Amino acid sequence: MDTPDQTREDAAASRAARRRFVLELWSVMRAWRWRIAASVGLLLVAKVATVAVPLLLKRIIDAFSQPNLPARLPIYLLVGYAVLRFAATLFNEWRDLLFARVTLSAVRGYARQTFAHLFALGPRFHAQRQVGSLLPDIDRGTGGIAFLLGVGLFTIVPTLVEIGLVLAVMLRRYPGGFALIILATFLVYCGFTLVFTARRVVYQRRVNKLDARAKGQLADSLLNLDTVKYFTNESVELDKFSKIMGQWQEAGLGNQRALFILHVGQSFIIGIGVAAIMLLAGMAVLERRLSVGDLVLINAYALQVCLPLNALGFVYRESRDAWVNAERLFALLRVPPDMPGAERLPPLQATAGDVVFEDVRFGYEPGRPVLDGVSLRIAPGTTLAVVGRSGSGKSTLARLLLRFYDPDGGRILVDGQDIRLHSPSSVRRAIGVVPQDAALFNDSIGNNIAYARPGADAAAVEAAARAAQLHDTIAALPEGYASAAGERGVNVSGGERQRIGIARAILKAPPILIFDEATSALDSVSEHAIVEELERLARNRSTLVIAHRLSTIVNADRIVVMERGRIAEQGTHAELLRAKGMYARLWLLQQRLERERE
Template sequence: MSPETDDDPFEDQRERVDNPMRRLFAEYGRENTFEFVVGVLASVAARVLDLMPPVILGLAIDAIIRQETSFAAGFPVLPEAWITPYVPATRDGQFLLAVGIIVFSFTAGAVFHWLRNWGWNAYAQQIQHDVRTDTYDRMQLLNMDFFADKQTGEMMSILSNDVNRLERFLNDGMNSFFRLFVMVVAIAVVLLSYNWQLALVALLPVPLIALFTWKFVDIIQPKYADVRSSVGKLNSRLENNLGGIQVIKTFNAESHESDRVDGVSMDYFDANWDAINTRIKFFPALRILAGIGFSLTFVVGGLWVINGQGPGPFTGDLEIGEFVTFILLTQQFVWPLAQFGQIINMYQRAHASSARIFGLMDEPARLAEQPDAPDLAVSEGRVEYDDVTFGYGDGETVVEDISFEVDGGETLALVGPTGGGKSTILKLLMRMYDPDEGHVNIDGQDVRDVTISSLRESIAYVSQETFLFYGTVRDNITYGTFDADDEAVVAAAKAAEAHEFISNLPEGYDTKVGERGVKLSGGQRQRVSIARAILKDPDILVLDEATSDVDTETEMLIQRSLDELTADRTTFSIAHRLSTIKDAEQIVVLEDGRIVERGAHDDLLSEDGLYAHLWGVQAGEIDQLPDEFVERAARRQAEVDAGDD
């Protein structure tokens, strides 16, 4: 089944997470309390200062221009006795005081707005950084079968898109929430202190907006989960296609891949448009509800001022300045209510993203390390496999009852048909996986009983799938031995027969190799990888088709260097070119996950078994091979092809 038709690969992880937003604030918000407090307090101060100009304007109309009320008595909430000592007796003095308060409110408000933005941005950015790095650190600890089931684009979607959505909510969403919350509460207090009857009219839409918002949350939440899933699938498809662009071009498959990208992009379009369609209906409806409150306030307050008395059940007086303040503040009050929907929208997006993030963080690692595990101590480099059986978790056994010993300093070669379990055996040695049964020991120490870091520090691995990081040739050779000096780097490159071609590159060892080493040939990449292993100077060397991408002449040169490198250390070698391992002290032949032959090269040839037949294939003696061997080879290839499907 293609990736774009699968369910969300992180659905299981996501469903195990309870209250992801509460967990976000509990685990990461507490570490940034100072920035949070600055953001909250500055939001309160900035919003209060924003309310001063309309309040002072209304007060000036009634107290200074129309002189129908006392300047001191016109301040909302605060007792008149507190204000009177600071109010000038003359109209000019009161006017200048009003101007001064307005200028102060704008100036001080600008300062607190800056503090508010600094606090929330610092809070959001720090949490974003911590969440991303913690998620990546956790991802690195997961065992390899987790990565076998997930695509790179899906995991990149979590580390990039989902974490960025958290930052947008923590910055814009939290900033807006406290700003609007303070605005609504402060305006409500001011309006109630001026005229509680008219204030109730202005507050009338609040319950309806709350109910409407709750319903929106219930509808939009699963839609945003679908959007996050579709984004991950789209990223996976794009990542696969960009990584395989050479294959696409050489097979003239551009139109086919365009159709596949169009398909996953349309899935994302449909999911996103479904959420957008819900959202764009919600916000205008909120504005209508908010507008009703403003319109009712204007009608009731206008009739009140025009007629000099409250309409209908309303009683008491309403001054023109109070009415102006009411209109200005009601407008500032009503629209923030509508904007709460935007905050809810951001919250729901962040909720869906945080569930994926914490779902990944909570993914259990199959490989457990004992809390008091000692470091691996390599003395001789003796390796023992004792009745090892292993399968990749899908119920199918890959290797079964594997037992052999390799003395320190010896070379053991693993050969056999494709899919026989050769690479799997070496991955168990490096503890990429743990055996289901049996033990893998190094100098009598079970690899599960020592620290993983010390185990892998003692082993150098050269894979048939050479991977180079974006950076210079030097960066890639020193990867894992980061403190190596230039002399050691050059020596390792010479031993890997890489120094000559590196010297001919435009910038030598400082030449950028491109993404995945694309600027180098396959053979050059492999030689850089071998140089990396040589520089590490390990106790145990693992060569998995280490010369598969080089020509015969280069293979001869590298093999000469590897002979020197493997002379005094335990070496495991997988090779389909049997000529490269014929001098190994011990050759283990695998078929269908079991050991079928073992011995030295000449002994195995004399047995006329599987190894001898494989040697005959490479020697060009195909016509002399028995029919049974050919039939078994055809059957195995069919099984491999079926597995690829």
């Protein structure tokens, strides 16, 4: 249970979030101030026309209700009535057309900003969040901003303007009792709506949270569909999803009950207000104090006020929902990147590709070091292989070199430049990576290769594929380079996927290469062929090889053996075998296992 201090802190945080949100929307509106001003002008003209329609209708009814009918048809009144009705619609539609650019531009801007922000956030954030739960937050958040800017602004403001105009006309033409009833109905309606909508927001937040959890669970299960089927755990995943959806259903029912009370209460208040106005007007007509035209006018104004009140209640409820949705989007945008301002640093100038790790220390979590004082060098044009048990820090070296993280201590130099003083994107442009499992987009094979160098022409893509010994395989496909790789590359084999990864690195042509266990997922035949391609690719480049199978690195210029975040041994393959240390034991163990498999 929350303490009073926690409740006060939550309330203060909510108020601060609302202030930030209002400032955000204000900045959007200020950028489009002239277009918004024109839209508001059209809105006011439309509302004046709307309020004038019942006045003209009263004059028409009174003209035809007299004992002696007019000698001539009051054409100007009848035509004017039609023109006013058309003008109200015309100016409203014109306003919407004019304002559409504001709303759509704001949604586009925030969607792009969110997308860019997600790229700026580091691996720590993405490791803790599910893609399936992020997407609904982004979708609902941008939709909420669009609603608050468009429908919210141009429903609340016009309704208030319309009610103000109606009250002014009623006070000028009729006894104050009519205006008093309309004002009292408006105030009671607003008070009731504010109180009960605030109660409903609690349910709406829970519905949104559970909806995001359900979509996250669904996406996680589908992304790991093969694993689910391996262990025949379809029922387990279904139970997890059903449990979340059950909670979502209960929250939704609570939300609907709150909505029922809100709708019924609002309709009751409007019904009482309309009944009171019509009773008062009917008595005045019977007493000959008002004409039939006055009764029609008062009835039209009562409906003209009460119907927008209903719309106002709907918009207020939806605005609160939109506010809740936008809150989550803005909370996401406020998550600070791991390296704020890093992209404003000067670009790295990498030519020779001389890589040096100087006394590097690093841990993903405080108190749990992964690297502890690692110093090593990859001389230009040489290959350095790193081996060791799982968790020894091998792959962490690659992540630090790519500036996914910065060292806690020490530094990493490329051609004498500390990479922390240069933008991460420029560091990564100087490095080509062939990972354990090359990730492919649901696009053509040609575009997947060209991803390494956007804008590369077909000849360059084909040359990279030829160098990776992949061209003949692609050419044999019915659609050639236009053949679809499928989602996550399901249409290509493991060996072909790795060759696409190699072709990407060839196309990028960087001075530095990283092979992160690039053959560990392949069979022996495929591994042998891929290793030859990797060695050909590594010629004349500085190469860091993260290896599991020692047979793939026997030709490396230098091999480093990692143990608990430190360098335990280093040397050539022959030197390390002669030393009869950890490397030699790992080599003998893997050789024995290979023989047993044969």
